Amino acid sequence: MTEPVLSVKNLSTHFFTRGGVVKAVDGVSFDLARGEIMGLVGESGSGKTVTGFSLIGLVDAPGRIVEGSVKLNGTELTTLSEKAMRTRRGNEISMIFQDPIATLNPMLTIGQQMKLAIDAHERLSPQAAEARSAELLTQVGIPSAKARLRAYPHEFSGGMRQRVAIAIALLHRPAVIVADEPTTALDVSIQAQILFQMRDLARETGTAMIWISHDLAVVSSLASKLAVMYAGRIVEQGPTATLLRDPRHPYTAGLIASLPAMAKPGTPLTQIPGSTPSLLSLPPGCPFAPRCDHADDVCKTAPALTMQGNRGWRCYHPVGQDAGVPA
């Protein structure tokens, strides 16, 4: 087996607020191979974005990584100096965000913003920088790229702005891109276009991707493996097909049951009852217990990770195991 490009072990990021410690990310582990796409799904507030920012070393105060390891191409990132981390950000690992309107600077041209991103890591002549920028814009599907370098963000549609952001993130051919719900704010048709373009780009360039979304349907069409996050923890992870067909964790099962494609025609969509608990006052034990049909006394202590082949889950009473043969 080849060395993973990104290896995350027991990563914990906590926010030390006035109200107490918010364990936004709590013991997250996963590996990512070259060119692999992993979907990171979970409800709002489950810690997906904080996980992404932890990977690129941009956790805002009062938060910080309190534990764990992030290895990128064999280099430990969590102990790097800010200066050394900066030379990797945007270069070996980059991130794109949900709202393309907010990410680009409205007062600089696309070309200027791409030039800044190039200059951050490389000395290129203005001509070479322009050529590289235009090449990237073309790759992400922006027509007449060279002329568009002189345009300002407000002259682009939302979908086109997101493509520009993606092009900026790809400028230095990073090993890993963290994509934080980059299509959520866009029209469904454009969403699909960008989704598949990103998948192809990942394939061509060997860039691995972490695709963050609260929408299991979107992610599963793209990612070869999934990590399901709940209250700061990954409660289940494994190959996409396996998880969709045969979930172990009751939360994953609930998410799948609420997918429109999974509902029997004519029946209402299933919803997981209750809502995400406040991370400030998490009960000891399994954080999903208050919403879980299978909860009992054992669940009052936190369930450890159960591994089975290339999948794993955190639950004392996994579903589906009696019924089927594990994949």
Added chain:
Amino acid sequence: MLGFIIQRFLQAVVVMAVMSVIVFCGVYAIGNPIDIVIPPEATEDIRAEAIRRLGLDRPLYEQYFIFVGNLLQGDLGRSFVYNIPVLELIGGRLPATLELVLISVVSATVLGVSLGIYAGYRPDSWVSKTIMAVSVLGFSVPSFWVGLILILFFAVHLGWLPAGGRGDTVEIWGVAWSFPTLDGLSHIVLPAANLALFKLAMMIRLARAGTREIMLTDTIKFARAAGLSEATILRRHLLKLISIPIITVFGLELGSTLAFAVVTETIFSWPGVGKLIIDSITVLDRPVMVAYLIIVAFLFVTINFVIDLVFALIDPRVRHGASA
């Protein structure tokens, strides 16, 4: 872009026209200057003659049109009191005010924006807290009091700087300026500092608020995620993004300080237009008051016009007439 300039220019013309009516009527309604320019013991004939000579016997609208007609030819009338052309009178005083105000507003802006960005960038450091304390002080201490304290401390107690006047001046384009000479500069320091304190406080607040807001946006996060250094982010992203309100306030402050530097000019015996207008009001020297207000209105309109152009220059959304 050209359409934008023309539109703004027409707006400025309309504003000036309206201002001239308001100023003229407003000043007309105040007191009767005849009682001041003519000695009480003068005969009825002399009185009537004076009234006719000054054009005060004509109907108000006629006086206005004569006034505007003269105005357009660059003639703002003669001072009742000094009996010299008003333009000459004000023109002789304006450079003093101009250099004082420009120096104080520009240095308050440069210093205030730098301090404000620092305070917004590192809100929890003790340096930032000190900066904010200074800004609270600048807001709450009355200007005349600060002026007096400055004189007491730097001029009287330490004897480092002169307490008033313009000092040595140099003629440039036939106008006397203090700033090119060392002695002149030393005379400017205290009144400029006095004028600048409030503006400094305001610029600090403005830059700090803008910085705090912008630093939390996705634009900055995305720039960081692309690996830009903090210095580049501050210089290339932040400075542009916080500039609009700062330039707006800069323009307003420049205009209003030019018009109303009265208190500081009085305390530091600075021979600017502020002192002139106060004197003119007490003796109801109507042409000076009217001309002064017209010039002030003109300055405001011009500054606003320039500021609009600057906006269009730095913000593509204004330039392209986008609503976003």
